[in-house]
Amino acid sequence: MTVIDGAPTGSDQVLDRDAATLAAHVRDCEATLAALPPKPARSPAEQAVADGVQHTARRLRARFLHDHADGVYHRLTGGLSDRLRIRELAAAAATEFPGLVPTEEQIAEELSRPQGEKEGREIDQGLFFRALLRRPAAGTHLLDTMLLPTPRALSLLPEFRATGQVDLGSLRLERRSGAAYLTVCNTSALNAEDNGLIDAMETAVDLALLDDEVGVGVLRGAEMTHPRYAGRRVFSAGINLKKLHAGQISFVDFLLRRELGYIAKLVRGLLIDDDPGAWPRRTRDKPWIAAVESFAIGGGAQLVLVFDHVIAAADAYFSLPAAQEGIVPGAANFRLTRSVGPRLARQVILSGRTIRASEPDARLLCDDVVDPREMDTAVEQARQRLDNPAVGVNRRMLNLAEEPSNAFREYLAEFAAEQALRLYGEDVVDKVRRSWAREEPV
Known part of the structure; x- marks a missing residue:
């Protein structure tokens, strides 16, 4: 199949024929799986059979998508006229192309089981x-779709505009002095991220970007109730490994949505005009400040890399324990080198080096290091500096130069596959099991 200006040409009959062949093969594979005991009860030989049929099915899916990814996306989106977020897109693909991706029922069943x-x-x-993100037309359309405001944010916008505050459960949003303050309140888990917090974060980022009275966004952790840090503010402990062990961390709704949703919006802003010829621009973005207290671990350290101004308490630290956890640290591999250089990036990601705010190298990750008692003052000073129209346009141009959308798309394409595989790696499953057994918060 060839592609001209994003629209697939060639015969839809070929797509339908190959889709039917794929569906038939996958049905055979599913029948073999269904005849086996549930995974925990399988013998090594039975698990080898399961692994074999799954591998066969995935090779068939990969070949089909290599040949037809543009045609698949074109059909699912009505010729690029419909905007489907990643969860909607996966559900539509399961219906339109049986066997290509799991159904919503299959995913729901998976999420009811422990990860292992x-x-x-x-x-x-x-x-x-x-496959979709690898294709320039489909991938770009999908990235743009994920920059649209979420329905939840649009429904809450009148309340936020009227009152200047919204309680999202694990996150509080307040507007004060022309700034949107996002305070993460997952207090019993040291602000570790889970599916619910990802939804709250994207909703809050959308509201901050949509509200005309907001000029700057500020992200900060609330005071903890966790006994080890009771009364202390914590920025983020990264992914919630307890929930990962329990099977409650979703690949689409957490791992992909996080990168393509609220973090992408922090960098690129909201898509507010779907017209490619819109003037003066299609997106709305604003400067962002991060106030890092106690620690920014894993996903928290990933966040630091996209903020325009980072303030760290003098007793805080940063770490990306990717090798220890066994998973890919989001887009940190894409962004960290430009901040700290290749050698330090490898020390942090591959060897698990922790960087304390008191170290000289910390100035590669944060702009100011302050006494914890002076954080409020430092945030206010940064807010005043960044609340400037010239800051907005220049941060937009800096982000364009540092993170071209095509480079981000190509990275995320490979991230999608590698992270999905890592999520089910035996070492990862064992790590989260042991962390859960020790009752670690993350």
């Missing part, structure tokens, strides 16, 4: 999104 007892159907979603 799942079949790994989310790997097929990773394969699917890798």
Whole structure:
């Protein structure tokens, strides 16, 4: 199949024929799986059979998507006229192309099981999104779609405009002095991220960007109730490994949505005009400040890399324990080198080096290091500096130069596949099991 200006040409009959062939093969594979005991009860030989049929099915899916990714996306989006977010896109693909990705029912069943007892159907979603993001037309359209405001944010916008505050459960949003303050309140888990917090974060980022009275956004952690840090503010402990062990961390709704949703919006802003010829621009973005207290671990350290101004308490630290956890640290591999250089990036990601705010190298990750008692003052001073129209346009141009959208798309394509595979790696499952057994918060 060839592509001209994003629209696939060639015969839809070929797409339908190959889709039918794929569906038939996958049905055979599913029948073999269904005849086996549940995963925890399988013998090594039975698990080898399961692994074999899953591998066969994935090779068939990969070949089909290699040949037809543009045609698949074109059909699912009505010729690029419909905007489907990643969850909607996966559901539509399961209906339109049986066997290509798991159904919503299959994913719901997977999420009801501990991570180590799942079949790994989310790997097929990773394969699917890798193929779409690899294609310039489909991938760009999908990235733009994920920059649209969420329905939840649009429904809450009148309340936020009227009152200047919204309680999102694990996150509080307040407007004060022309700034939107996002305070993460997952207090019993040291602000570790889970599916619910990702939804709250994207909603809050949308509201801050949509509200005309907001000029700057500020992200900060609330005071903790966790006994080890009771009364202290914590920025982020990264992914919630307890929930990962329990099978409650979703590949699409957490791992992909996080990168393509609220973090992408922090960098690129909201898509507010779907017209490619819109003037003066299609997106709305604003400067962002991060106030890092106690620590920014894993996903918290990833966040630091996209903020325009980072203030760290003098007793805080940063770490990306990717090698220890066994997963890919989001887009940190894409962004960290430009901040700290290749050698330090490898020390942090591959060897688990922790960087304390008191170290000289910390100035590669943060702009100011202050006494914890002076954080409020430092945030206010930064807010005043960044609340400037010239700051907005220049941060936009800096982000364009540092992170071209095509480079980000190509990275995310490979991330989709690699992270899906890592999510089901035996070492990862063992790590989160041991962390859960020790009752670690993250």
